[in-house]
Amino acid sequence: MSDVDDCVDFLQRLIRTRSMPGREGDIAALVVAEMERLAYDEVWVDEAGNVVGFVRGAADAPSVMFNTHLDHVDAGDPDDWPHHPFSGDIDDGCVWGRGAVDIKGPLAAQVHAVAGLLAEGERPPGDVYVSAVVQEEVGGLGARYMADTLRPDLILVGEPSRNELRRGHRGRVELHAHARGRMAHASMTELGRNPLTVMGRFLAALVDVELPEDPELGRATLAPTLLRTDQSSANVIPGEVLLTLDCRTVPGQTAESLRERLLPLLREAEIEGTETEILVPEYPRVSYAGYEMTYAADNPAHALPADHPAIRTASQVLSAALGGEPPVDVWRFATDGGHFAEAGLTVVGFGPGDDRLAHTVSEHMPIAQLALGLRGNRALALEWPAGYAAAG
Numbered sequence: 001m002s003d004v005d006d007c008v009d010f011l012q013r014l015i016r017t018r019s020m021p022g023r024e025g026d027i028a029a030l031v032v033a034e035m036e037r038l039a040y041d042e043v044w045v046d047e048a049g050n051v052v053g054f055v056r057g058a059a060d061a062p063s064v065m066f067n068t069h070l071d072h073v074d075a076g077d078p079d080d081w082p083h084h085p086f087s088g089d090i091d092d093g094c095v096w097g098r099g100a101v102d103i104k105g106p107l108a109a110q111v112h113a114v115a116g117l118l119a120e121g122e123r124p125p126g127d128v129y130v131s132a133v134v135q136e137e138v139g140g141l142g143a144r145y146m147a148d149t150l151r152p153d154l155i156l157v158g159e160p161s162r163n164e165l166r167r168g169h170r171g172r173v174e175l176h177a178h179a180r181g182r183m184a185h186a187s188m189t190e191l192g193r194n195p196l197t198v199m200g201r202f203l204a205a206l207v208d209v210e211l212p213e214d215p216e217l218g219r220a221t222l223a224p225t226l227l228r229t230d231q232s233s234a235n236v237i238p239g240e241v242l243l244t245l246d247c248r249t250v251p252g253q254t255a256e257s258l259r260e261r262l263l264p265l266l267r268e269a270e271i272e273g274t275e276t277e278i279l280v281p282e283y284p285r286v287s288y289a290g291y292e293m294t295y296a297a298d299n300p301a302h303a304l305p306a307d308h309p310a311i312r313t314a315s316q317v318l319s320a321a322l323g324g325e326p327p328v329d330v331w332r333f334a335t336d337g338g339h340f341a342e343a344g345l346t347v348v349g350f351g352p353g354d355d356r357l358a359h360t361v362s363e364h365m366p367i368a369q370l371a372l373g374l375r376g377n378r379a380l381a382l383e384w385p386a387g388y389a390a391a392g
């Protein structure tokens with residue numbers, strides 16, 4: 001089997017192994033077995049359930065960690081897919097299924113790229129870690145744990161980037177706006193205090209709210225996404241309303257600074273007899289390995305400048321390996337890279353797959369693109385850390 005065929009076969013097995021957040025045990029075992037088969041020096045599962053493969057460096061170049069995750073988002077109704085989401089079918093040169101792009105294609109490319117070096121008797125000049133973490137799709141339990149326990153000199157986040165370079169992304173903060181009024185029979189409006197009226201006024205005010213702009217990442221944005229009341233009956237004025245806001249933040253913005261910015265607008269939207277508050281929700285999570293962590297819905301933004309040595313040297317390596325200088329951009333969505341960057345680590349993004357297909361029913365990975373990702377990752381493992389040391 002060729003390198004690429006072997007990687008495709010692994011990708012198919014990954015897609016056929018379902019791995020919703022909190023239920024990554026089976027896929028973790030699959031990745032461990034694959035790393036052992038491919039003769040990594042050491043393979044382990046940490047306390048949180050993250051899988052780590054280790055290859056010892058031949059010299060003292062900086063260490064690098066290749067990083068992806070084990071979980072995927074819900075596939076929805078399989079009938080909405082052109083191919084069953086857990087089939088791993090190959091059609092017209094592409095591997096289909098949930099996770100083909102986000103994140104099992106990039107995961108397969110990272111695991112096999114580093115193994116390909118070993119198979120040819122080559123050894124990277126610095127230590128290499130290949131990690132696949134748990135619960136990226138629900139706020140990053142695995143990465144939050146890992147950022148405290150493993151500190152490589154460089155991190156390559158493999159989220160899909162069409163084999164281009166990514167140097168950061170906006171953060172994501174979730175806010176809950178609450179309005180409490182007075183419940184009443186809907187035929188007696190004068191007895192109620194309708195909190196939906198408050199939310200309506202608040203929603204209208206949000207349209208004009210000015211948010212900061214970052215020279216690297218663009219403007220922060222804010223989207224109301226969920227609206228819930230304490231009622232399921234259509235003939236009752238609800239007593240309470242909860243509005244969820246999805247905020248995409250730029251560096252310098254925190255959940256608390258956003259809350260302070262928006263609370264006066266909500267207070268202004270109050271009507272007589274109502275009360276309001278904005279909270280940052282906290283979610284308790286437990287990993288399949290039994291590790292527990294409670295964290296706020298607050299994933300940080302991060303960005304390296306375009307001329308940062310880690311970006312410049314990665315670009316040089318990829319230019320030579322892929323035959324052309326890769327475009328450098330930022331991701332639209334948040335990744336685990338924000339947790340690593342917040343811990344003071346240097347994070348660059350590169351992975352096969354079209355990021356615009358992530359979380360859709362059209363998720364598929366062209367095998368040609370997987371092959372390029374494999375080649376790019378392999379060159380990065382071999383040349384990037386030493387190049388970075390020389391440039392720094």
Ligand SMILES: [Zn+2]
Binds near residue numbers: 069136
């Ligand atoms: Zn992902």
